[in-house]
Amino acid sequence: MTTAVRFDRRLIAPMILGSILNPVNSSMMAVALIPIGLAFGAPPAETAWLVSGLYLATAVGQPVVGRLIDIYGPRRLFLAGTGLAGIAGVLGMVAPSLWVLVVARVLLGLGTCAGYPAAMYLIRRESDRTGQQTQAWVLTMLSVCTQTIAVIGPTLGGLLIGAGGWHTIFSVNIPLSLASIVLGALYLPGTEVHKGQLKSIDFTGIALFTAMLITLLLFLMHPGGGDWYLLVLTATAGTGFVIRELGAPEPFLDLRVLAGNGPLLATYGRTLLFYVVAYAFLYGYTQWLEEGRGLSASVAGLLLLPLSGTSVLVAALTGRRVEVRGKLVAGTISLIVSCVLMTIVGAGTALWLLAVVAVLMGIPQGLNNLANQNALYHQADPARIGSSAGLLRTFGYLGAITASVANGGFLGANAGTSGMHHLAVFLLVIAVVLLAATLVDRSLKKYGKEEIRGSHHD
Structure with missing residues (x-):
């Protein structure tokens, strides 16, 4: 009688800790912008770089670090990244000026890039080692933890600021970093590095990709005015990137393989569209609750608790099923219904509605995020799972930045009901396009034919 080979559960703690570093730093800043602005006498246009700096660093860094993980394995990159996050936390606590604080946020963005690609790499590695095609329970745990920390981040940040000022939101990185380093050093597997591997890294491709993405993101953050030259720079860097990658013997992103992987490209597209709606709702709806509906910040926060609770519950209940298409369809229909309701609420709408x-917006938060993550796990080239996972996060941040632009355009300085209704119509269109893109993707049907055996094999 043979004993089943099981997933190495010692990996779970460092995987989770590394993966939550990014969402906790992203979400806590939402409640810190005003006190930081007051502390340094900085206007909103300057404090906004505390958010944009992390977005830029993470959107660019995730696929780059993910590719390095594919080459070198997760251990070195994980330890270096989480160590950098701790250093950035210290710098943020003692920052003498706003722009030093922005540097700390950029370092945080770079330092937190390794967590999620490393986790996906390890899940794929364990699947190969144990002979199990999927590890749905681990994927679900990863998704639930990152979602939970993202939605409770503002509440946690508010408590920390109330207890010790805005500096405290940077201090949380120190214990998280130390714990990640200790657990990573103890349990993450080492990978042998050969002398020729450094030469095989496509530094030119990485540089062109970085230039292309930074100029595009800078334009998306401020699409008006005289910044059209950024699109020219984006197109130039993009053209050079394509030429380089098509001719490189070991490209940073294998565009031939990527272009031929329609299902994976569709997953990236769905992720972008979903994040546009999700982030525009999270920030736009909250802003309207306070300014348009006239609620206090605490009451508005309480009204969003059902979103977080629903998303975590739905992900936990459905996570052990391999099903992808059904989750995406159900989640997106709920997204559409919530957008429709947003078009009819007003200053006198009852709190229960x-x-x-x-609640309706929490359902797709639980279903769509998990389904897209599971789809990528099956669709990505196993040898490039780290860079593929990092690129998924990049498309998510593209959606988040697009959502920020939409909120600014529709809500303006005062988030009135009329502006919120116009935003809701825009989001409804995006949600309908997302549903259509899901329905026509026949490749999704093959995921979910079998039930995950879960703990019987784990």
Whole structure:
């Protein structure tokens, strides 16, 4: 009688800790911008770089670090990244000026890039080692933890600021970094590095990709005015990137393989569209609750708790099923219904109906994020799972930045009901396109034919 080979559960703690570093730093800043602005006498246009700096660093860094993980394995990159996050936390605590604080946020963005690609790499490695095609329970745990920390981040940040000022939101990185380093050093597997591997890294491709993405993101953050030259720079860098990658013997992103992987490209596209709606709702709806509906910040926060609770519950209940297409369809239909309700709520709408909107928006948060993550796990080239996972996060941040632009355009300085209704119509269109893109993707049907055996094999 043979004993089943099981997933190495010692990997779970460093995987989770590394993966939550990015969402906790991203979400806590939402409640810190005003006190930081007051502390340094900085206007919103300057404090906005505390958010944009992390977005830029993460959107560019995730696929780059992910590719390095594919080459070198997760251990070195994980330890270096989480160590950098700790250093950035210290710098943020003692920052004498706003722009030093922005540097700390950029370092945080870079330092937190390794967590998620490393986790996906390890899940794929363990699947190969154990002979199990999927590890749905681990994927679900990863998704639930990152979602949970993202939605409770503002509440946690508010408590920390109330207890010790805005500096405290940077201090949380120190214990998280130390714990990640200790657990990573103890349990993450080492990978032998050969002398020729450094030469095989496509530094030119990485540089062109970085230039292309930074100029595109800078334009998306400020699409008006005289910044059209950024699109010219994006197109120039993009052209050079394509030429380089098509001719490189070991490209940073294998465009031939990527272009031929329609299902994976569709997953990236769905992720971008979903994040546009999700982030525009999270920030736009909250802003309207306070300014348009006239609620206090605490009451608005309480009305969003059903969103987080629903998303975590739905992900936990459905996570052990391999099903991808059904989750995406159900989640996107709920997204559409919530957008429709947003078009009819107003200054006199009952609180229970406002909470219902949040519940309906929580369903796709639980279903779509998990389904897209599971789809990528099956669709990506196993040898490039790290860079593929990092690129998924890049498309998510593209959606988040697009959502920020949409909120600014529709809500303006005062988030009135009329502006929120126009935003809702825009989001409804995006959600309908997302549903259509899901329905026509026949490749999704093959995921979910079998039930995950879960703990019987784990």
